[in-house]
Amino acid sequence: MSMSTITPVSQRNLKRHTSFGQSLRNSFTMAYRGLLKIRRTPEQLFDVTFQPIIFTLMFTYIFGGAISGSVQSYLPVIIPGILVQTVITTSVVTGVQLREDMDKGVFDRFKSLPIARIAPLAGALLADTIRYTIATVLTFAMGYVMGYRPAGHLDHVAIAGILVIVCSWAMSWIFAFFGVIARTASSVQGISMIILFPLTFLSNAFVPAQTMPKWLQWFVHINPISHLVTAVRNLANSGTIGSDFAISLMGAAVVVAIFAPLTVRAYMRRT
Amino acid sequence: MEERNPGNANANLQNLAVEAHGLVKIFGQHRAVDGVDLRVEAGSVYGVLGPNGAGKTTTISMLATLLRPDAGSAKIFGYDVVKDPHIVRQLIGVTGQYASVDETLSAMENLIIFSRLLGLSRSDARRKAVELLEEFGLTEAAKRPLKKFSGGMRRRLDLAASLIAQPPLIFLDEPTTGLDPRTRAQMWDTIRRLVKTGSTVLLTTQYLDEADQLADRIAVIDHGRVVAEGTVDELKASIGTSSLHLRPEQREHIDEVRRTVDRVLGVQAVVSPEAGKVTAPMLDADKVTDLLIALRESGIRLTEMSVQKPTLDEVFLTITGHGVDHDSTDESGALDGKEAAIS
Numbered sequence: 001m002s003m004s005t006i007t008p009v010s011q012r013n014l015k016r017h018t019s020f021g022q023s024l025r026n027s028f029t030m031a032y033r034g035l036l037k038i039r040r041t042p043e044q045l046f047d048v049t050f051q052p053i054i055f056t057l058m059f060t061y062i063f064g065g066a067i068s069g070s071v072q073s074y075l076p077v078i079i080p081g082i083l084v085q086t087v088i089t090t091s092v093v094t095g096v097q098l099r100e101d102m103d104k105g106v107f108d109r110f111k112s113l114p115i116a117r118i119a120p121l122a123g124a125l126l127a128d129t130i131r132y133t134i135a136t137v138l139t140f141a142m143g144y145v146m147g148y149r150p151a152g153h154l155d156h157v158a159i160a161g162i163l164v165i166v167c168s169w170a171m172s173w174i175f176a177f178f179g180v181i182a183r184t185a186s187s188v189q190g191i192s193m194i195i196l197f198p199l200t201f202l203s204n205a206f207v208p209a210q211t212m213p214k215w216l217q218w219f220v221h222i223n224p225i226s227h228l229v230t231a232v233r234n235l236a237n238s239g240t241i242g243s244d245f246a247i248s249l250m251g252a253a254v255v256v257a258i259f260a261p262l263t264v265r266a267y268m269r270r271t
Numbered sequence: 272m273e274e275r276n277p278g279n280a281n282a283n284l285q286n287l288a289v290e291a292h293g294l295v296k297i298f299g300q301h302r303a304v305d306g307v308d309l310r311v312e313a314g315s316v317y318g319v320l321g322p323n324g325a326g327k328t329t330t331i332s333m334l335a336t337l338l339r340p341d342a343g344s345a346k347i348f349g350y351d352v353v354k355d356p357h358i359v360r361q362l363i364g365v366t367g368q369y370a371s372v373d374e375t376l377s378a379m380e381n382l383i384i385f386s387r388l389l390g391l392s393r394s395d396a397r398r399k400a401v402e403l404l405e406e407f408g409l410t411e412a413a414k415r416p417l418k419k420f421s422g423g424m425r426r427r428l429d430l431a432a433s434l435i436a437q438p439p440l441i442f443l444d445e446p447t448t449g450l451d452p453r454t455r456a457q458m459w460d461t462i463r464r465l466v467k468t469g470s471t472v473l474l475t476t477q478y479l480d481e482a483d484q485l486a487d488r489i490a491v492i493d494h495g496r497v498v499a500e501g502t503v504d505e506l507k508a509s510i511g512t513s514s515l516h517l518r519p520e521q522r523e524h525i526d527e528v529r530r531t532v533d534r535v536l537g538v539q540a541v542v543s544p545e546a547g548k549v550t551a552p553m554l555d556a557d558k559v560t561d562l563l564i565a566l567r568e569s570g571i572r573l574t575e576m577s578v579q580k581p582t583l584d585e586v587f588l589t590i591t592g593h594g595v596d597h598d599s600t601d602e603s604g605a606l607d608g609k610e611a612a613i614s
Binding site for chain 1: 313335336337348350355357358360361362363364365367371372373374375376380384385387388389390416432437438439468469470
């Protein structure tokens, strides 16, 4: 029997709040938990592995000739578009998995521990960036196999990839919010898709906006997804960083500023 | 207790681990907890006894900062659960009714993650995990995924996870519900050792014998209210006594058995002809010897002699004036028969 005597309450160094450093450490530990879970259930990565491959092949060969005259000249248009669409879609899974995870007893323990309240959520979202990275790398690799040679070279392509991952992480807070407030995992999937489909398709991701009716062009131009796609195209195809890059990052910051506190509050209120 | 924490406004309440006044929690129309008062002294084991749906888990959830009370107040070692939840969480360990560990991970990984969350360094977390696995007899299963764990192993891991920070107060919500008698007895041993280290334990249970075995004081809770409170002995005295059951080998002896019981024990025995047995309240266990000798002298042979302790049903009948809803406490009924084997 090796249980040692416990420290009396009066001799404990008790803290009233979590420090910023502790919040960060707690979130990283939670992210480590997320990574362990992915390692234990690698089938979770099925979507991020096959979606980039299948979608890139499909869209390029279907639309290539019609939109850009040839598959080769369509690649610089479609690869950034498909990249944004695939990775953002992947972030929906974050919300769905969070819902499933929260129904398990282990979340009760997280709530009873003296840890930062945001950590279980931030950790889960942080661990999912590994999924976005896989999808990003596979989409670019698939494009390369099909003959895409980005003029912006590897360094700018890498920046473009990181930009997409950061923006998807920001978007995942929206779906995490649905994950926290929804009652079932399938409803999270449903709500998220209703939002995501118009957002990704009513953009310049697949088709140049000039071909669309005027009223639709208006929406396409204010759609943040369009700005993100344009930013990626500029980086990958010409190696330039423009206003779209700044707008995308600002948009991501706004989404996090709104949805992170909302999500944490909803999470705290839920029993 | 002489050294007081500077931040503690109620230092004079330090010897109370839990102090709750008029706790209320309402879910929709249902008053799950309806004005619960509790006082638990530091270093003791306190049992909260009641059937399913009595409000035990909800009460614990409020004390453990998992749920916000709708009315009333609660303090843990003098710290308010609503105003200072972060401090309260540093003082408690919670082991839920359903194992609150990560199913997809191994036992080792679970303990390492909880240790890391509690601020242990990487190497300390590993050392602590190994130590606790050893302690709870889980070393061999350390690397196996939890999906393959038995109910008892899961509970033990759950308890181990609650002890990482060595909290001075531990909540155990129905620690043995659904466990087989052997694992149940092991769990009891673990809880007893825990108390020796100086921890305060607040446990909930549906089983009278569990409260009897472990708790210094008991609160009986029903429909969200504390209906009785006291030491185990006080409570037992209020419930009534154990009953003696005798079954003669030959049915025609049954009336003579009853008469002998009446004469020797000086109580009113009841005959249940269909079961072929005589039941009598056992006020003085010592007199049973005389009774058995008297029966032997009359040439009556017995096929069965048993002593039945008061059951939770009887506790409730006595204290609340109504029985336990049977659809909700099948388990406790089924366990009554096993009591003799365990205790």
